[in-house]
Amino acid sequence: LAKTTQPISMDSYEGQEVNITCSHNNIATNDYITWYQQFPSQGPRFIIQGYKTKVTNEVASLFIPADRKSSTLSLPRVSLSDTAVYYCLDNGMDSSYKLIFGSGTRLLVRP
Amino acid sequence: EAGVAQSPRYKIIEKRQSVAFWCNPISGHAxxxxxxxxxxxxxxxxxxxxxxxxxxxxxxxKDRFSAERLxxxxxxxxxxxAKLEDSAVYLCASSARTGWDREDxxxxxxxxxxxxVT
Structure with a gap:
C-alpha cells in the first residue's frame, strides 16, 4: 500500500510552471521525500530529494512545509519532453526500508 | 558510471513456460x-x-517466482x-544504501x- 497520495493526472502547456503536490500524512521523523520521473519504456529516474524547507537543483524545486505532511514538486517552464509520470515517495534511511511507489501523476505537456 | 543493465529487453512466452531475467547493478551498489x-x-x-x-x-x-543475487x-x-497475469515490465534497481546512511x-x-505471456 502506497504511503503517498498524488493527483492521477495533470495537463499543462509549454513554458508554464507545473506544481505537483503529494500528501504523506504518516511521514516518519527520519523519512526523506524523493521524487522520480518515468518516461515510457524506461525505468524511473531520480529527480530530487529533500527533508524539509526547499531544495533546488538543475531540474526542479521541492517545497516541503514545516509539518512535512505534504510536498510540492515544481517544474519551471515545462517543455514537451517533460511529459512523463512523476512519483513521490517518502522513504526511511534504513536500508531495509521498503521503497513503495504509488500510481504517480501523469503529466501531459501540450504545445 | 555505467547504469543498471538488464536483459533481455523483451520476452514473449506462453503460459506455463519458464523465463529468467538478468540484472547487473551499478558497481559497488550494495x-x-x-x-x-x-x-x-x-x-x-x-x-x-x-x-x-x-x-x-x-x-x-514464492510458488512461482524466485530470485538470487550471487x-x-x-x-x-x-x-x-508463468501465468497470463505475469505480463508486465520487470525493473531492476540498485542503490548505494548500506544501512543507516547520513543521506538517502x-x-x-x-x-x-x-x-x-500468451
Missing amino acids: TLYWYQQILGQGPKLLIQFQNNGVVDDSQLP KGVDSTLKIQP SPLHFGNGTRLT
Whole structure:
C-alpha cells in the first residue's frame, strides 16, 4: 500500500510552471521525500530529494512545509519532453526500508 | 558510471513456460531491488537484496517466482511457470544504501524487461 497520495493526472502547456503536490500524512521523523520521473519504456529516474524547507537543483524545486505532511514538486517552464509520470515517495534511511511507489501523476505537456 | 543493465529487453512466452531475467547493478551498489510494473500502475516491489542477503521478499509470489543475487553483484529473477497475469515490465534497481546512511541514496533503475505471456 502506497504511503503517498498524488493527483492521477495533470495537463499543462509549454513554458508554464507545473506544481505537483503529494500528501504523506504518516511521514516518519527520519523519512526523506524523493521524487522520480518515468518516461515510457524506461525505468524511473531520480529527480530530487529533500527533508524539509526547499531544495533546488538543475531540474526542479521541492517545497516541503514545516509539518512535512505534504510536498510540492515544481517544474519551471515545462517543455514537451517533460511529459512523463512523476512519483513521490517518502522513504526511511534504513536500508531495509521498503521503497513503495504509488500510481504517480501523469503529466501531459501540450504545445 | 555505467547504469543498471538488464536483459533481455523483451520476452514473449506462453503460459506455463519458464523465463529468467538478468540484472547487473551499478558497481559497488550494495542494495538491489526487483520491481514488477503492470501497464498503467506504479512499480511494485518484489524483492530487495542487501549484498547477497534478502532484506524483503514479502510480495514475491514464492510458488512461482524466485530470485538470487550471487556474490552480492548480479541478480536473476525467474518465473516458473508463468501465468497470463505475469505480463508486465520487470525493473531492476540498485542503490548505494548500506544501512543507516547520513543521506538517502536514490534508486538507479534499468530500463526493464517487458514480458508478455500468451
